[in-house]
Amino acid sequence: MAKYRVVLCGGGTGGHYYPVLSVAQRLAEEYETEFLYFTIAGRLDDERVEMDLPNVRKIPLKLKGLLRPIYNPKNIGIILEHLEQMRLVKEEISKFKPDFLFSSGGYVSFPVVLAAKKLDIPIFLHEQNALPGIANKRLAKYATKVFISFEESASRFGKYAYKTCLTGNPVRKVSMSREEIFNTLEFDPTKPFIVVMGGSQGSDFINEKMLQLYSSICDDDGYQFLHVTGKGSNMEDFRKYPFVRVFEYIPNIHEYMAKADLVISRGGATSVAEIMNYRRKAIIIPWSGAAENHQYYNAVSLEKVGLGYVILENAVTPELLLSRIRDSLRKKTVVVPYEKEPVELIVENLFREESR
Numbered sequence: 001m002a003k004y005r006v007v008l009c010g011g012g013t014g015g016h017y018y019p020v021l022s023v024a025q026r027l028a029e030e031y032e033t034e035f036l037y038f039t040i041a042g043r044l045d046d047e048r049v050e051m052d053l054p055n056v057r058k059i060p061l062k063l064k065g066l067l068r069p070i071y072n073p074k075n076i077g078i079i080l081e082h083l084e085q086m087r088l089v090k091e092e093i094s095k096f097k098p099d100f101l102f103s104s105g106g107y108v109s110f111p112v113v114l115a116a117k118k119l120d121i122p123i124f125l126h127e128q129n130a131l132p133g134i135a136n137k138r139l140a141k142y143a144t145k146v147f148i149s150f151e152e153s154a155s156r157f158g159k160y161a162y163k164t165c166l167t168g169n170p171v172r173k174v175s176m177s178r179e180e181i182f183n184t185l186e187f188d189p190t191k192p193f194i195v196v197m198g199g200s201q202g203s204d205f206i207n208e209k210m211l212q213l214y215s216s217i218c219d220d221d222g223y224q225f226l227h228v229t230g231k232g233s234n235m236e237d238f239r240k241y242p243f244v245r246v247f248e249y250i251p252n253i254h255e256y257m258a259k260a261d262l263v264i265s266r267g268g269a270t271s272v273a274e275i276m277n278y279r280r281k282a283i284i285i286p287w288s289g290a291a292e293n294h295q296y297y298n299a300v301s302l303e304k305v306g307l308g309y310v311i312l313e314n315a316v317t318p319e320l321l322l323s324r325i326r327d328s329l330r331k332k333t334v335v336v337p338y339e340k341e342p343v344e345l346i347v348e349n350l351f352r353e354e355s356r
């Protein structure tokens, strides 16, 4: 078996972490691979990566994202911290001698990509959103390839558009059966199963609207909900309803999504990708505060392939949600035309001759 050494970064939120994890897990399955993961100290990637990935050494970086507006004077201190961390990253990468770097963007990627560039390590970037993030746009010039999830992202990389390669957003492999899922949740397999989640950090907005909905229906309506609240919610509010199972966070929520009859979610790119890849029906409520409204564009892409309804925050009522739930459950699933799974396409491209 071929041996590889791979540097990874991408984290803070699940939206950045899980695409990297899915590619890394696939690499680990196919090749003997050692990983060096630059995490953001104290965040999801830092907490989880040693549990999720074999042969990984993590190096937590003490980093903050730049404050908006960008000319905030505190940003000078933040940039100095990034430069300081870059020295450490460069030392670690040069000792590790990797074959390449795979990064999913976000502010952690600045010191890691810049250090890799200085050491002449091939750099592969992945962009999850329809509207690319600042880090990926700025760092594209150093990349060998920029994997994109939506066709329309290419032109947003300007003169580096030629480096883009449309692969989609990779998702984690599924291994649980529907029976196992229903047994775990103690749900009735003959009734519809709905997953509700607000992205990796949860959504107070979705929690509140769904609580209103739960209070307006009863057990006899037959719906069964798995609701992920995010940290700090009052779980007792949800436990009042016998048809709701509630958790703050479920590390393998993708297994449950993959078997759900319907997913109600924010429009984070990776949640949307999971819905697409697992060919689930969905109701998406994009977070209106997302930079350049990017969650809305992610959500629309799902609506276009016939898998979802988009409901804007200001239109959400328990009545509309219930009517969309009924419509969605009645609708036939449309199969998304993926010729190849995103994770396959990415791994294939990482090893193409011209990428070296």
Ligand SMILES: CC(=O)N[C@H]1[C@@H](OP(=O)(O)OP(=O)(O)OC[C@H]2O[C@@H](n3ccc(=O)[nH]c3=O)[C@H](O)[C@@H]2O)O[C@H](CO)[C@@H](O)[C@@H]1O
Pocket: 013, 014, 015, 016, 018, 128, 129, 197, 198, 199, 200, 201, 228, 248, 249, 250, 251, 252, 253, 254, 266, 267, 268, 269, 270, 271, 272, 274, 287, 290, 294, 295, 298
């Ligand atoms: C508030 C914020 O900054 N949101 C951004 C962040 O979203 P956020 O991190 O919320 O990302 P996504 O919705 O894209 O992805 C969430 C990921 O976390 C997983 N998950 C979630 C809950 C749980 O209990 N267990 C679990 O594993 C989901 O399955 C999914 O893989 O990154 C995305 C990708 O760049 C962006 O599109 C979002 O706009």
